[in-house]
Amino acid sequence: MRRVFFIGYMGAGKTTLGKACARFMNLQFVDLDWYIEGRLHKTIQEIFAEKGEQGFREVEKMMLHEVGEFENVLIATGGGTPCYSDNMDYMNAVGNTVFLDVDVGILFKRLVIAKSKRPLLAGKTDDELKKLIVSALQQRMPSYRKAKYVFKANELDNREQIDEAVKRMNALLTDL
Numbered sequence: 001m002r003r004v005f006f007i008g009y010m011g012a013g014k015t016t017l018g019k020a021c022a023r024f025m026n027l028q029f030v031d032l033d034w035y036i037e038g039r040l041h042k043t044i045q046e047i048f049a050e051k052g053e054q055g056f057r058e059v060e061k062m063m064l065h066e067v068g069e070f071e072n073v074l075i076a077t078g079g080g081t082p083c084y085s086d087n088m089d090y091m092n093a094v095g096n097t098v099f100l101d102v103d104v105g106i107l108f109k110r111l112v113i114a115k116s117k118r119p120l121l122a123g124k125t126d127d128e129l130k131k132l133i134v135s136a137l138q139q140r141m142p143s144y145r146k147a148k149y150v151f152k153a154n155e156l157d158n159r160e161q162i163d164e165a166v167k168r169m170n171a172l173l174t175d176l
Helices: 014-025 032-040 044-067 087-094 104-117 126-144 159-173
Strands: 003-007 028-031 073-076 096-101 149-152
Touching: 003 014, 003 087, 014 028, 014 073, 014 159, 028 032, 032 044, 044 073, 044 087, 087 096, 096 159, 104 126, 149 159
Parallel strands: 003 073, 003 096, 028 073, 096 149
Antiparallel strands: none
């Protein structure tokens, strides 16, 4: 039985690399945000609007515990998931956690491209976006650093780089 949790900031590649690794390692892939949306039949933004951040975090914790019972699974968490409640301790207790560590400049480059798809980033200037990334990483790093493994995920720009990252991730997790 294998249970792997990918954690990291938005744009780190949790879903991109997670899908590819799960396929290669013959694991089910679960994106926690997609799972929440499917179970509640609402978008994350709608849940935030209705319940506020605290209400969303309670739902997120409940759904994390639900998918955390799955076997042979790779779970891509939301960027903030490890930072609330006892989520990080829970993930470490039931599986293997991997922090996808990406340099600020690369996160910025990825998120500038994705601004229109991410409501939290829409309307931000480049300077505001960079400050948001730096500030959020400073706040979240203590939680991210509790991961059992740290994986440098700077190079995920094309199929070749993703395939290489999958091989490195598989080698990291082979003994699990």
